[in-house]
Amino acid sequence: MKKVLLALAGLLLILLSYVVLGNLKVEEVSGIDSAGATASPVTAPAPAPVSTGNDKITKVSIGDKDEQKDIKVRSHVYTVINKEDDLKKLAYTLSYVLFPKNLSGHSNKITASYKRYVEVLEQIQELRKIDKGNVMVQKSLRFPRTDNHFVLFKKGEDESRVTVENYNYELSYKVLDFFQEKYPNVRFDDDGPYIITTASNVMNGAKDFSFLYINLSNFNNSAIREAIESYKKRLVDKGNSDIEKLEGWRYSLLAALTNFNDDIHLVRSAMAGDF
Numbered sequence: 074m075k076k077v078l079l080a081l082a083g084l085l086l087i088l089l090s091y092v093v094l095g096n097l098k099v100e101e102v103s104g105i106d107s108a109g110a111t112a113s114p115v116t117a118p119a120p121a122p123v124s125t126g127n128d129k130i131t132k133v134s135i136g137d138k139d140e141q142k143d144i145k146v147r148s149h150v151y152t153v154i155n156k157e158d159d160l161k162k163l164a165y166t167l168s169y170v171l172f173p174k175n176l177s178g179h180s181n182k183i184t185a186s187y188k189r190y191v192e193v194l195e196q197i198q199e200l201r202k203i204d205k206g207n208v209m210v211q212k213s214l215r216f217p218r219t220d221n222h223f224v225l226f227k228k229g230e231d232e233s234r235v236t237v238e239n240y241n242y243e244l245s246y247k248v249l250d251f252f253q254e255k256y257p258n259v260r261f262d263d264d265g266p267y268i269i270t271t272a273s274n275v276m277n278g279a280k281d282f283s284f285l286y287i288n289l290s291n292f293n294n295s296a297i298r299e300a301i302e303s304y305k306k307r308l309v310d311k312g313n314s315d316i317e318k319l320e321g322w323r324y325s326l327l328a329a330l331t332n333f334n335d336d337i338h339l340v341r342s343a344m345a346g347d348f
Contacts, residue, residue, distance in 0.1 A: 122256050126316030129288055129324035130304070133256045136281035142272035144221075144285075144312035149305050151200045151223040152208045155230050157244060161277050162209045165218045168270040168308075170197055170225050171249055173261055175242045186264040189289060190237045192297045193266045197223045198234055221270070221308050251276055252284060263290035268304065272313060283313050292328045300327055 123134045134141065146166050154160070172190055181187045200223065208222050226241035233239070249261045252269055261267060269286040273279075287304050289297060303324075 122258070124256070124258065127321040127325060129291075129328055130285070130316055130321055131259070131288075132283060132285050132313060132316050133259075134283045135255050138281075138283075140281035141283045144270065144272045144308060145219065146221040146308055146312070147219040149200055149221045149223065149308075150203050151197050151225060152203050152205045153225045153227050153235060154205050154244070155227055155241065157247065159205060160244070160247065161274065163205075163222075163224065163274045164209055165274075166221045166270065166272055166308075167208075167274060168221055168223045168268050169245075169248050170194075170223055171245045171261075171265060171267045171269060172237075172240055172242060173245070173249060173263065173265045173267065177238045177240065177242070185294065186290075187237060188294045189264075189292065189297060190240075190266060192294055193289065193301070194225070194235055194237065194240075196298055196301055197225060221305070223268075248276075252286075263288060265290055268301075270308060270313070285313050285316075287324070293330060296327050296330055300324065303327075 120136060120138075123138075125132050144166055149168075154163070170193060174186060176184070176187045176190055203220075203222075208224075225235045226244040227235045228239050228241045248269070249267070253259065253261050266289050267286055268289070269284055271282060271284045273282075275282040275284070285308075287300065289300060292300055307320075
């Protein structure tokens with residue numbers, strides 16, 4: 074009998090130990106320490122930025138990919154802003170036209186970079202212009218906006234065209250600094266131009282977003298038009314989907330051509346994906 078009682082006592086102790094340990098584990102999982110105090114929640118680190126593409130065309134994803142907005146556009150327009158306050162008021166799909174180097178001095182007109190800046194400004198300003206007030210949040214809109222808005226920066230608020238000389242380089246630097254801070258792997262230190270596209274205004278504290286950008290720094294001046302037209306078509310057809318290797322290669326091919334007029338058919342076939 075004595076042995077039976079000892080065995081039962083031992084079994085009881087084992088059962089009690091399981092109960093105690095089980096309670097401790099439940100408390101640990103629920104964030105309660107052994108003294109009954111609430112433990113601080115563990116915050117998972119933000120995902121590192123992820124990019125696809127190459128040095129000519131790139132997509133960068135910041136934060137949670139599932140929370141990022143998609144680009145869905147059908148056409149392209151442009152607008153002009155003059156003040157830093159306007160940067161945070163803009164809405165909808167935006168394509169910032171960015172010049173990293175101040176070439177407003179007259180002595181720079183003979184450089185390839187100056188000619189690229191002129192070509193980009195002329196091509197963008199062939200689009201339909203809309204007032205910047207119409208690119209800001211309009212709660213009364215009945216239908217979603219389906220335009221991609223190229224954003225040019227200009228000194229002064231007169232109605233003259235944007236040129237290399239009156240371009241607002243300070244605003245351009247602020248936008249470039251913002252995206253470089255979000256994605257330190259790229260320096261944006263080539264001559265450009267760069268065009269950076271977002272599905273909405275991400276300069277208002279957005280945490281989860283993606284952006285596309287094209288680097289026109291090394292494109293032959295005669296190939297700039299084809300590059301921008303291809304980029305515009307890409308935004309309509311593919312939005313801000315990841316950059317596939319073949320697509321990046323096509324832009325590299327376009328940038329490498331030195332005699333664009335002789336190779337125009339080759340280039341257009343490549344950019345259209347015919348080979």
